[in-house]
Structure formats: C-alpha cells, structure tokens
Amino acid sequence: QKEVEQDPGPLSVPEGAIVSLNCTYSNSAFQYFMWYRQYSRKGPELLMYTYSSGNKEDGRFTAQVDKSSKYISLFIRDSQPSDSATYLCAMTFTGGGNKLTFGTGTQLKVEL
Amino acid sequence: GAVVSQHPSRVICKSGTSVKIECRSLDFQATTMFWYRQFPKQSLMLMATSNEGSKATYEQGVEKDKFLINHASLTLSTLTVTSAHPEDSSFYICSARDNPRGYNEQFFGPGTRLTVL
Numbered sequence: 001q002k003e004v005e006q007d008p009g010p011l012s013v014p015e016g017a018i019v020s021l022n023c024t025y026s027n028s029a030f031q032y033f034m035w036y037r038q039y040s041r042k043g044p045e046l047l048m049y050t051y052s053s054g055n056k057e058d059g060r061f062t063a064q065v066d067k068s069s070k071y072i073s074l075f076i077r078d079s080q081p082s083d084s085a086t087y088l089c090a091m092t093f094t095g096g097g098n099k100l101t102f103g104t105g106t107q108l109k110v111e112l
Numbered sequence: 113g114a115v116v117s118q119h120p121s122r123v124i125c126k127s128g129t130s131v132k133i134e135c136r137s138l139d140f141q142a143t144t145m146f147w148y149r150q151f152p153k154q155s156l157m158l159m160a161t162s163n164e165g166s167k168a169t170y171e172q173g174v175e176k177d178k179f180l181i182n183h184a185s186l187t188l189s190t191l192t193v194t195s196a197h198p199e200d201s202s203f204y205i206c207s208a209r210d211n212p213r214g215y216n217e218q219f220f221g222p223g224t225r226l227t228v229l
Contacts (some may be wrong), residue, residue: 008153008157016120034217036220039225041203041225042222042223043116043118043207043220043221043222043223044156044205044220045203045220046219046220048217051216088155088156091164098144098146098209098218099146099158099161100146100156100158100218102155103155104154104155105155
C-alpha cells in the first residue's frame with residue numbers, strides 16, 4: 001500500500017463546475033499538507049498549504065484536512081479551462097527532514 | 113513569490129555522456145534543495161536532499177556516484193548525471209526551501225527534460 005493514495009483520473013468537468021480532488025494517506029504522523037498544480041512539462045506550483053486539520057480558503061480554492069480519517073481534499077469553485085492540469089497532493093511531518101511524500105496526481109480537464 | 117529556475121529546460125545527449133543540470137533560487141537563499149525525478153504520468157520521486165556546504169543525502173536506491181549533487185552556494189545546486197543511459201531519460205525537477213516563509217514549503221523549478229539516445 002502506498003503512503004499516499006490519489007486517484008489519477010483523468011477527471012473531466014464542464015466549465016463552472018465545482019471540482020473535488022482527494023487524497024488518503026496511511027501515516028498518521030503527517031502534519032503538513034500541500035496541494036500543487038502541475039501543467040504539462042512544467043514544475044509543480046504550490047496552491048495551498050495547510051497545517052493539521054481544518055479548512056483553508058484562497059479565492060476559488062478550498063483545502064480541507066481531516067486527520068481523523070486521514071483524508072484531504074481540494075475544492076475548486078467556478079472551474080475554468082485554465083485550471084486544466086495535474087493536481088498533486090503532498091505531505092510531510094516535523095522531523096521528516098522536510099521530505100515531501102507525493103500522491104500520483106489527478107489529471108483534471110475543464111471543458112468549455 | 114519565491115522563484116526557482118533550472119537550466120537547461122531540455123537536453124538530448126548520447127549514451128555514455130554526462131549532463132549537468134543547474135537549479136537556482138532567484139530571490140531567496142535556499143539552505144536546502146531537493147532533486148526529484150518524474151516519469152510520465154507518475155508522481156515525483158525524491159532522489160536526494162542537498163544542503164549548502166555539505167554532502168547530499170540520497171534516497172534508497174539512488175546511486176550517488178551516478179547522480180552527483182553539488183550545493184556550492186545558497187542559491188545554486190547542480191545535478192550531474194554521469195555516463196547517462198536511455199533508462200535515465202526522465203523529467204528532473206529541483207525544489208528549494210525558503211525558511212522565512214514557512215517550515216515545510218518547497219518551491220519547484222520548471223524541470224529539465226533529459227533524453228538519452
């Protein structure tokens with residue numbers, strides 16, 4: 001079993017839809033949770049950064065962390081074609097040497 | 113925001129040659145840089161952690177003599193793929209940690225696509 005599980009997709013939605021992306025993990029030591037967006041042939045770009053459980057909102061993006069269920073989510077409201085990319089979840093913990101453990105990424109396509 | 117650059121963005125080389133990839137933090141000092149490899153439709157796999165002024169720490173299964181890492185300054189780390197072979201063809205991405213902005217945030221470079229013929 002992988003430490004971080006993420007559905008690879010592809011996920012296709014119409015423009016304006018609400019997108020829900022999720023990751024589950026097995027290591028209860030993880031404390032810091034991140035979502036990255038990666039366009040084709042580019043490096044990942046940090047979207048959201050959350051510490052421990054709770055919600056965090058930034059514009060059209062909302063990140064949720066449920067440590068009791070070992071489950072994290074990223075919601076994208078009013079999705080746009082420019083949101084089409086691969087979304088990677090990543091996580092780490094204090095004392096983990098700052099090493100990030102990544103999910104495999106979910107490929108999202110927002111269609112006109 | 114924190115910007116990380118990589119050079120070159122793409123390189124094609126013959127089997128048996130060595131290739132050097134540079135990673136630079138442009139607007140901050142990075143005491144720690146990380147090197148990842150990403151195969152098509154797969155996630156990023158950490159290869160090594162590079163600390164300025166000290167030897168890199170390699171992940172299990174990564175050959176340190178094949179992937180030479182040098183972190184000579186607070187803004188530059190290099191990865192040299194020695195005696196490259198076709199199976200080394202991949203997307204290599206570096207990231208840098210910016211301490212003042214957050215304990216665990218890493219900022220990624222745009223990646224270098226290596227093709228070994």
